[in-house]
Amino acid sequence: MYVCLCNALTDEDVCRARAAGACRPAEILAACNCRAQCGTCARTLRDIARAHAHELADAAD
Numbered sequence: 001m002y003v004c005l006c007n008a009l010t011d012e013d014v015c016r017a018r019a020a021g022a023c024r025p026a027e028i029l030a031a032c033n034c035r036a037q038c039g040t041c042a043r044t045l046r047d048i049a050r051a052h053a054h055e056l057a058d059a060a061d
C-alpha cells in the first residue's frame with residue numbers, strides 16, 4: 001500500500017526503514033532516500049512506525 005504518494009513510498013518501505021532504526025517521519029523518509037514534500041503522509045508514517053515498534057516489542061517477549 002502506498003503511504004507517501006509524493007515519493008511512491010509503501011508501508012513495506014516504511015517498515016524496513018523502521019527496522020533499520022528510523023523513528024520519526026523525517027528519519028523514515030531520509031532512510032528511503034526521500035524527503036518530505038506535501039507532508040500529508042507524516043501522520044501515517046508515525047502510525048506505521050508506532051505499530052511496527054509494537055510488533056517488534058511483542059516479538060521480543
Ligand code: FES
Nearest residue numbers: 004006037038041
Ligand atoms: S505524501 Fe508524503 S510528502 Fe507528500
